[in-house]
Amino acid sequence: MLDLKFIRENPDVVKQGIENKNEKSRIDEVLELDKKRREILVIADELKSKRNRVSDEVAKLKKAKEDATALIEEMKGVGEDIKKYDDERINVEAELNNLLAYIPNLPHSSVPVGKSAADNVEVRRWLPEGYNLDDPTETPDHLQIGKNLKILDFERGTKISGSGFPLYMGDGATLERALFNFFLDFHLEHHGYQEVMTPFIVNRESMKGTGQIPKMEEDMYTCEKDGMYLIPTAEVPITNIYRNDVLEESSLPIKYCGYSPCFRREAGSYGKDTKGFLRVHQFNKVEMVKFAKPEGSYDELEKLVNDAEDILKALNIPYRVLMLCTGDLSFSAAKCYDIEVWSPAEKKWLEASSCSNFEDFQARRANIKYRRSDDKNLSLFIHLMDRDLQPVG
């Protein structure tokens, strides 16, 4: 969520940012509602002020054992008026908040303006010693390997749950477990992250806190009876660890790393990249989330990318780092690097990891602040960033 005050004061900057992100702008409506809200607020506040004043008068008169019925009579209607204006304000606010929830984060100034994935910029690539991307040798894809070794059984996964629910067997299951175990151990040992294991089903407030709701509501698996959601990424529970909290500056940056299964309905995406692991309803992921001060957040983002690269180097996997252009950025991101690994079977780069800085966009939504140590009274929204990495796929 963007800061309403910032929108009010910089409507053109906001509009331009949204346009660069290929999203639609409803800023004028927001500004109008914001104005309306403040007008109503002033009227209601004045009435409340009067009510408070007169109530004190009544209290004084009663204490002095004098007659207060005239004042009480005078105030009889005021309560109803206040309620009328408050109700009106609540309606306007609901409409306003609904609009705000659909306004994306603005791209950082260092992000190249572009329309689509074609405009993303390759920042660097790394290949193992002597690796040749143009090697024409036919390599079996993961489906074929999985079948040959009897370590993946998509057909039976479909029988158990439906399509898009992978079943790992024997060494396949062991490999999957070994990989996310390795990711976790590597980051804990070398990069100073703290491991967390979170609930995998969360409430609606948590989903709102990281912005999956309302925009992505259709893509979530729900437990309707309980009003709960299966997490689409561990980013949701990890970020919400500190929802409505004020952190101490000295504790920052906080670096969490956690494994979770991820559940996504992938509504409306059939027929596109649906082969094998490329787009499934349940997959495993190791997620990293940093809670940082605004000043250093872009340095932290670079480190986050480097941490991810270290893993791929350790596994000897060819990769490249892309900086996403404005048009390809996700709703909440201000800046994002994708790490793509080379698939020798498909002869193309496949996304393996995504490192985003959300700045204070999610922190404002989730109400996560920190208190500066030089000024105990000042609390600011912290900057959040996250990174995910999938074991197999």
Add this chain to the structure above:
RNA sequence: GGAGAGAUGGCAGAGUGGUUGAAUGCGGCGGUCUUGAAAACCGUUGUGGGCUUAUAGUUCACCGGGAGUUCGAAUCUCCCUCUCUCCGCCA
């Protein structure tokens, strides 16, 4: 699932209709004293939203969340959530 108890400021803990944004203690911050520190003493100490002739002033809201009663609610009524204790159930 049934019965009971509870939820107040950073923490502990008063307050059951009228100057209560909230006693008191602890903690934090500033100061006095001291060569320095401790102790003692004095002062100060929440968040958010508005308005204005805007490093200030003023106002509104907030005592788990929501609705209600009232001229006036932390305090009374109703609903919800969560925590604790006891009973039942438990793949």
